[in-house]
Amino acid sequence: MAAKGAHITQNEEIKPSLFEVLAADALDTTFYPAIRRVVDFLAAAKPTVFGRCVQFYDELYLLFNGLVQGYYLQRYGGSLAEVFYGLTRQSMGRSEGTFTVRERNLSFVMLVVLPYVLRKLENLITRWRDDLENGKPVSAERKALVRVMPFVKAVYESVKLVHYVSYLAGASTVHSPLLRLLRLSLTYHAEEEESWSLSEVFQGKVRIATMLSTALLRWLELSAFFLQFIEWWQTEANIGDLSKLPIPDAPELDINAAKYAGICPVCLQKPIIPTAISVSGYVYCYRCIVVHLQKESKCPVTKYPATINDLIRVYTDDDS
Numbered sequence: 001m002a003a004k005g006a007h008i009t010q011n012e013e014i015k016p017s018l019f020e021v022l023a024a025d026a027l028d029t030t031f032y033p034a035i036r037r038v039v040d041f042l043a044a045a046k047p048t049v050f051g052r053c054v055q056f057y058d059e060l061y062l063l064f065n066g067l068v069q070g071y072y073l074q075r076y077g078g079s080l081a082e083v084f085y086g087l088t089r090q091s092m093g094r095s096e097g098t099f100t101v102r103e104r105n106l107s108f109v110m111l112v113v114l115p116y117v118l119r120k121l122e123n124l125i126t127r128w129r130d131d132l133e134n135g136k137p138v139s140a141e142r143k144a145l146v147r148v149m150p151f152v153k154a155v156y157e158s159v160k161l162v163h164y165v166s167y168l169a170g171a172s173t174v175h176s177p178l179l180r181l182l183r184l185s186l187t188y189h190a191e192e193e194e195s196w197s198l199s200e201v202f203q204g205k206v207r208i209a210t211m212l213s214t215a216l217l218r219w220l221e222l223s224a225f226f227l228q229f230i231e232w233w234q235t236e237a238n239i240g241d242l243s244k245l246p247i248p249d250a251p252e253l254d255i256n257a258a259k260y261a262g263i264c265p266v267c268l269q270k271p272i273i274p275t276a277i278s279v280s281g282y283v284y285c286y287r288c289i290v291v292h293l294q295k296e297s298k299c300p301v302t303k304y305p306a307t308i309n310d311l312i313r314v315y316t317d318d319d320s
């Protein structure tokens, strides 16, 4: 440890390049929109199954991000994106490789909770701004927040830029204001990766848990790369299949649909002046359905509430 301690003072070799730390930051911000795109795609294809995922996407992502970042912070001392680029977090100004439990918890808040809260706040502010623009009443505090937000963002972006420049110039050991707040910096991952050969697996020398965790790590890293690729594909080419939402499956047939195919469900004859009720889609003779609706305000087959205003004339090949 003493030998290592000599390197605590600024050592160019243990400080990652600006491009590496920026790449890790960029990868971190890729996950949210990329997974969102996959969820949107699924929801468009199967609205009944995945529709809710879109509605609660922020919460779903919070859960996913929490599990993943929690695992990486616990095991490797960095976010998924940082570990992907071979980086890890360490306390500033203390002995090399230190990463306390408190710092880990704060990192978790910064990586998982903070982005969620900011996203929710941003949504709220966007809504208030829309209300303001549409002339709806907005309270004074909300109005003030809507006005102040762009300046807060601009100031934060400038602070970030100053950090990048001073990091690049070697004047600072940390490239991000948030990391500085937590008194953390990024360094290269020192630990040797766990590796094992196939023969060791067959001899039972490798524990199942080790194998599973390595497999999970590889899978996450591969998907990280894949998601970044999707993001690039979307912005560069904008022609991917994912950008064209698929046509959802047609609604399923009502149980009575086959029974009344081609006939009026009231008189059971071929409909005369075929007329559909828009709430159910069933087709009747114009006379049959008008008489029925005058007595009962619902579709004779499905019993959905309906009035004469819900009738639609259907034009078929037989029209003369």
Ligand SMILES: [Zn+2]
Pocket (backbone or CB within 6 Å): 264, 265, 266, 267, 268, 269, 271, 272, 284, 285, 288
């Ligand atoms: Zn009829």
